[in-house]
Amino acid sequence: MNKNPLIPKPHKIIGINRETDLESTFRIEMDTAPVMGQFYMVSIPRIGEMPISISGIGQGWIDMTIRNVGKVSQAVHFLDMESTLFLRGPYGNGFCLEEFKGQHLVIAAGGSGIAPVRPIVEYYYNNQHEIDKLDLLFGFKTPDAIMFGKDIKRWKERFKTILTVDDACGIWDGECVGLITGYVKDIKLSEYDRMDVIIIGPPVMIKFTAAEFIKRGVSEERIIVSMERRMSCGLGKCGHCKIGEHYICLDGPVFRYNDAFKMID
DSSP states (O other): OOOOTTSOEEEEEEEEEEOSSSEEEEEEEOSSOOOTTOEEEEEETTTEEEEEEOOEEETTEEEEEEEOOSHHHHHHHTOOTTOEEEEEEEESOOOOGGGGTTSEEEEEEEGGGHHHHHHHHHHHHHOGGGSSEEEEEEEESSGGGOOSHHHHHHHTTTSEEEEEESOOTTTOOSSEESOGGGGGGGSOOOOGGGEEEEEESSHHHHHHHHHHHHHTTOOGGGEEEEOOOSOOSSSSOSOTTEETTEEHHHHOSEEEHHHHGGGOO
């Protein structure tokens, strides 16, 4: 039996859902459950490999939401049901949900950053008794870029949810328009030691959204971010994701903001 951690294993695609013109969610057979926030290295033979976060976890499957922006991702989007993807992992530390028990949790996600937090929201949708409160703040560039629209509509039934777009493009009938940072003020915060904030998105979005929460009295230690950048091997061997003393693929991708802010461009 080959136990080389660099050799990927074949997994069958059992579902495909088109999210936007660029993103699709692939449901993949998986007999082991990863930790929310971890990632896999996804490959197609003779084409290449890329890191992809988990956007859903179920009995015997995982979801991966993939944006069609490069050679490997384009090849994945040509695949059909029952096709084979090659995966190795999972890698990274993921989120520790035990830390959020009884807490007020705020999740702020920009663009495709909603994908890795989707399993967390789904978990609390079904286990609401484990937290004190959950508030959601999602931002997208345009209405056409909104991902998981049906899920967001369902989450709104149980959690305070703010959904905003940077540019309404004349077709947005939602209430909120503008950058996600402009709506941090609309989240009613709890006492310092009773709340945590998760922020995922582009580095500039993380930086300025975290700054808004800090202005409102949330300490850096209570802010958690996920930094998925330049990961290549997943094992801390290639050095592509090393920033300062940290290997993102090993020490992260999930960090407390007091550790992460030095790594954000």
